Amino acid sequence: MTVVHCAPVAPVIGDHDGNRRRVLTAIGSAVAAGAQVVVLPELATCGYAFTDVAEARAAGIAADDPLFADWSRAAGPAVVVGGFAELGDDGELYNSAAMVDASGVLAVYRKTHLWDREKLLFRPGDSAPPIVHTGHGRIGLLICYDLEFPEVTRNLAERGAELIAAPVNWPLVDRPDGEHPPETVIAMAAARTNRLCFAICDRSGTERDITWTGGSTTITADGWPQGPIADLDLSLSRNKWLSPHNHALNDRRLSF
Secondary structure, eight states: OEEEEEOOOOOOTTOHHHHHHHHHHHHHHHHHTTOSEEEOOTTTTTOSOOSSHHHHHHTOBOTTOTHHHHHHHHHTTSEEEEEEEEEOTTSOEEEEEEEEETTEEEEEEEOSSOOTTHHHHOOOOOSOOOEEEETTEEEEEOOGGGGGOHHHHHHHHHTTOSEEEEEOOOBOOOOOTTOOOHHHHHHHHHHHHHTOEEEEEOOOSEETTEEBOOOOEEEOTTSOEEESEEEEOGGGGGOOEEETTEETTTTOOOOO
């Protein structure tokens, strides 16, 4: 079993030092509680609702920023995944996520599917989501809107991911009383159809004019949500057999 904590933080736009402290506190608390994988929200280092490109770029950091050495020290025996605004070597700004452990940065992923005004602020990534073989399982990275494209989650399943860690910022939308957020329903379906565990960390509260869903959750390979903290059996992600005669990946027919 792998102990997974989705650790929401509420960054404040422009408060770089405060955001650093908030993230390190969230990591430290999760690790102290026994977390082996810690997932933070999308753009956890800086906030999301930027007014313009200049404000977004002012929040950007490079993928080798000393901030990630701080994350690495705080991670201890855990793996940490969190979102940040990345200033690329090409001068472009990306909505990115980093995966770190005690050894340093393991991977950086640039969000490939940008939502709404993100298209005015960020450049989309053009590389496949990475999968990292960590001491706590084979972890793939996605960010928020990426989860809504079944081709992407299927690709990670086919490449051997055992857990998808996804920093997200889900704006609150109307839904019938008692229903899951629609983004959670999509993730549950992706987990069940791919036999693949998920860990999704969302924001809560309000930032400027956006109210967040607060939809942080873990999901088993059977597709059932477990809440923001759970022991996940990642070995189930390696077994794609649904019955003695049915395989979640191999049964797909694309010849028509």
